[in-house]
Amino acid sequence: MHRKLIHNSYACPKWLEYFLIHLGVLVGMAGPLGMVRTHDLRDWAQRQPDCHSYLRHGRGLWVDGWWQLHCELRLEHPPVFRLEPGLLHDRVLLFMERTWMLQQLPLAVVLAALGGWPWVIWGISVRVLVSVVGHWLIGYFAHNRGAMEHEVVAAVVQGRNVKWMSYITMGESWHNNHHAFPGSAILGIYDDQPDPGWWVLNALHRLGLAWDIVLPGDLSPRKNLRPLTSRASLGTGGKRPGNCPVPRSRR
Numbered sequence: 001m002h003r004k005l006i007h008n009s010y011a012c013p014k015w016l017e018y019f020l021i022h023l024g025v026l027v028g029m030a031g032p033l034g035m036v037r038t039h040d041l042r043d044w045a046q047r048q049p050d051c052h053s054y055l056r057h058g059r060g061l062w063v064d065g066w067w068q069l070h071c072e073l074r075l076e077h078p079p080v081f082r083l084e085p086g087l088l089h090d091r092v093l094l095f096m097e098r099t100w101m102l103q104q105l106p107l108a109v110v111l112a113a114l115g116g117w118p119w120v121i122w123g124i125s126v127r128v129l130v131s132v133v134g135h136w137l138i139g140y141f142a143h144n145r146g147a148m149e150h151e152v153v154a155a156v157v158q159g160r161n162v163k164w165m166s167y168i169t170m171g172e173s174w175h176n177n178h179h180a181f182p183g184s185a186i187l188g189i190y191d192d193q194p195d196p197g198w199w200v201l202n203a204l205h206r207l208g209l210a211w212d213i214v215l216p217g218d219l220s221p222r223k224n225l226r227p228l229t230s231r232a233s234l235g236t237g238g239k240r241p242g243n244c245p246v247p248r249s250r251r
């Protein structure tokens with residue numbers, strides 16, 4: 001959902017996109033448009049020379065946890081975001097946005113039929129709790145601790161690659177790579193960076209269900225991107241797995 005709905009880094013059939021977004025909504029954080037807005041606000045703020053500590057996970061673990069999980073940031077002069085018309089007029093997305101909490105219900109009915117209340121509690125309540133707390137924790141580490149391959153010059157905060165979280169986050173914890181190449185469909189760009197989300201995308205591609213996959217080498221070079229390691233200075237454009245297609249355009 002992150003790599004498709006937010007970054008449009010590959011193309012797939014509409015039904016598959018809706019299904020993946022539905023899975024993203026089931027995580028329990030917000031509706032699809034709410035998640036796009038939150039992501040874009042953070043993305044924008046983290047690229048500025050300075051921003052509120054809330055938006056860059058800039059305080060200690062416990063303060064950040066309290067803020068992110070229990071508080072709401074209200075800016076006096078918030079930036080204006082206009083969602084793309086394609087998103088704003090998509091009836092399925094609007095429906096998902098209105099009913100995002102209710103979307104747990106069909107799953108709850110199935111779980112109740114299979115195993116009664118214990119399955120509902122573990123399959124819905126505990127899962128949502130673990131996912132929401134886990135999402136915050138990964139966001140905290142991915143902006144505070146971990147290796148860096150690139151620096152986005154003059155940005156208030158840098159993404160970090162959090163190796164030990166790579167499997168449980170489906171590769172999303174290679175966050176330094178994501179800050180460097182936001183439009184890339186692959187996040188674990190080097191061989192020692194496992195990226196299960198990328199493996200899923202490759203499997204979908206083999207099934208003919210994903211195409212026009214964008215990789216770091218397809219993005220236009222950014223002047224404010226400074227390599228910090230020797231392999232980063234060699235560039236990443238050369239990495240194109242054998243089963244990966246040529247992208248639709250060079251962005």
Ligand SMILES: [Zn+2]
Pocket residue numbers: 046143159175179
């Ligand atoms: Zn970030």
Ligand SMILES: [Zn+2]
Pocket residue numbers: 002006007039178182
């Ligand atoms: Zn992103």
